[in-house]
Amino acid sequence: MSERRVRVYDDKQSLADAVAARFLKRLAEVLAEKPMAHIVLTGGTMGETVLASVAAAKGRDKVDWSRVTFWWGDERYLPSGDPERNETQSRRALLDELDLPGANIKAYPAPGEHPTIEAAADAYAAELAAAAPAGEAYPVFDLTFLGVGPDGHVASLFPDHEAVRDREHVVLAETASPKPPPERLTLTLPVINSSERVWLVLAGPDKAGALGLTLADANPADVPAAGVKGRMRTVFFVDAEAAAEVPENLLTRERFWTAAHEVPQTR
Numbered sequence: 001m002s003e004r005r006v007r008v009y010d011d012k013q014s015l016a017d018a019v020a021a022r023f024l025k026r027l028a029e030v031l032a033e034k035p036m037a038h039i040v041l042t043g044g045t046m047g048e049t050v051l052a053s054v055a056a057a058k059g060r061d062k063v064d065w066s067r068v069t070f071w072w073g074d075e076r077y078l079p080s081g082d083p084e085r086n087e088t089q090s091r092r093a094l095l096d097e098l099d100l101p102g103a104n105i106k107a108y109p110a111p112g113e114h115p116t117i118e119a120a121a122d123a124y125a126a127e128l129a130a131a132a133p134a135g136e137a138y139p140v141f142d143l144t145f146l147g148v149g150p151d152g153h154v155a156s157l158f159p160d161h162e163a164v165r166d167r168e169h170v171v172l173a174e175t176a177s178p179k180p181p182p183e184r185l186t187l188t189l190p191v192i193n194s195s196e197r198v199w200l201v202l203a204g205p206d207k208a209g210a211l212g213l214t215l216a217d218a219n220p221a222d223v224p225a226a227g228v229k230g231r232m233r234t235v236f237f238v239d240a241e242a243a244a245e246v247p248e249n250l251l252t253r254e255r256f257w258t259a260a261h262e263v264p265q266t267r
C-alpha cells in the first residue's frame, strides 16, 4: 500500500542535508538486503544540492558504492561533458568523488551517438532492459529522486505534453521542452512509479502552487507531479516556502536529523 508523506524543513540547506542523511540511511538498509541498489537521480538545482550534501555527509564513505548503480529520470540531450547535462552536474556534485566503478554510472546517450534522439531513447531503454531481472524491462529501482518544476513537471514530463500520458514506452524523447534545453530524454511515469520509493525534493515559493495542486490530486496530465506514486512510499521533502499552500494537517514538520541517525557500515 503506497503511502504519501510531506516532510517540511526550515530552509533549502537543512532540507538538502536531511534528505542526504535519510538517503545514506535508506541506502544502507537496501544494501543489507540485496547485492546491488539501483538509484534514479534527478536534474535541477535541488537534485544537485542534495548530492552535494551527500558528498559532504559524515557517513558517505561507510557505503560500499561499488554496490550502487545510478540512473537518471531524465537528461538534457546535450554533448557529453556539457555543464548543463544532469550527468555532468551529478558527477561534479557527488559521483566523481565516490569509489564507484564507471559501469555503475548509467548516463543517457549524447547527440551523435545515435542517428536520432528517438534512437537514443531506445538505446537507454535497452540499457535498462540489460540490467533488469529476467523478463522485465528495467531494474527494480530502490529509490527515485525527482525535482518538481513550478508547472508541476517531473523529470522531462511536462504538462499537456504527449510524454506524460504515455503508458507504453520506458524512455521517450521530448523535443519541445518548455524548460531549456528543448531536447531531452525521459523515463515515463509508469517506470518512475515502478520505484519502491520516490522522493520529490522541492524548495522555494515558486513551487508552492505545484505542491498544493499535487497534493490536491490534480490531473497528472496537467500537473505531472500529481501522477507520481512509488510502490511503497512517496515522500515530498520540502522547505517552508514550498509548503506555504499545503494544509497544515498534511504536513510533518521536521528539524534536521541529528547525528543519532548514524549510517550503518556496509563496506
Ligand SMILES: O=C(O)[C@H](O)[C@@H](O)[C@H](O)[C@H](O)COP(=O)(O)O
Binding pocket: 042, 043, 044, 045, 046, 047, 074, 075, 076, 086, 146, 147, 148, 149, 153, 154, 155, 156, 179
Ligand atoms: O532536467 C531537469 O531540469 C530536471 O530533471 C527537472 O525535472 C528538474 O528536476 C525540475 O525542473 C526542478 O528543478 P529545480 O530543482 O532546479 O527547481
